[in-house]
Amino acid sequence: GNSVTQMEGPVTLSEEAFLTINCTYTATGYPSLFWYVQYPGEGLQLLLKATKADDKGSNKGFEATYRKETTSFHLEKGSVQVSDSAVYFCALSLNAGGTSYGKLTFGQGTILTVHP
Amino acid sequence: GAVVSQHPSRVICKSGTSVKIECRSLDFQATTMFWYRQFPKQSLMLMATSNEGSKATYEQGVEKDKFLINHASLTLSTLTVTSAHPEDSSFYICSARDPGSNQPQHFGDGTRLSIL
Numbered sequence: 001g002n003s004v005t006q007m008e009g010p011v012t013l014s015e016e017a018f019l020t021i022n023c024t025y026t027a028t029g030y031p032s033l034f035w036y037v038q039y040p041g042e043g044l045q046l047l048l049k050a051t052k053a054d055d056k057g058s059n060k061g062f063e064a065t066y067r068k069e070t071t072s073f074h075l076e077k078g079s080v081q082v083s084d085s086a087v088y089f090c091a092l093s094l095n096a097g098g099t100s101y102g103k104l105t106f107g108q109g110t111i112l113t114v115h116p
Numbered sequence: 117g118a119v120v121s122q123h124p125s126r127v128i129c130k131s132g133t134s135v136k137i138e139c140r141s142l143d144f145q146a147t148t149m150f151w152y153r154q155f156p157k158q159s160l161m162l163m164a165t166s167n168e169g170s171k172a173t174y175e176q177g178v179e180k181d182k183f184l185i186n187h188a189s190l191t192l193s194t195l196t197v198t199s200a201h202p203e204d205s206s207f208y209i210c211s212a213r214d215p216g217s218n219q220p221q222h223f224g225d226g227t228r229l230s231i232l
Binding site for chain 1: 157
């Protein structure tokens, strides 16, 4: 089956520190990969995505590269801010036909806290 | 961008009552909507997939009679938690698929359900 494994948290960093959150996956097909962010009391927002090997998704200073050889999609940011404090979810979706996405499979989430 | 509105954002009620949560796609037609449950500090668990005009498809282990889903129009799906008990307390999140979007799903802000 399909699964996503994220590095266990919580992760606590000082402002301007470098962030890495590891994510690996197993999939029966060729998935698209995503990072979602959830701020306290809210739903999920798409942070970035990559749909094929070696693609790099980036947004708001965050980036992740689709590595097929290591089945990984690690999230990185060079300098975190207090406002980045949230829960981060790695996810995959298999193509359901044409350009349609299938169901999302989520990792367990990683809580990030950034201190001033 | 595609907006999904979920209502109410928070509800507190007595054990034994039924609670209805609404999920609306505001600026697109959603043929498919999804309902998730999220326990504290855990990932999202897909409960069911809701298709407009047909019965919902429930994930294994989710009680159909407990969690009633109705997708009566292309912009509205409802989740009714029947005869709710304290163990049903959780954060429920809906999402909707926009066929014209490059994202797999757009998420509502969630509903915090507390059963006393």
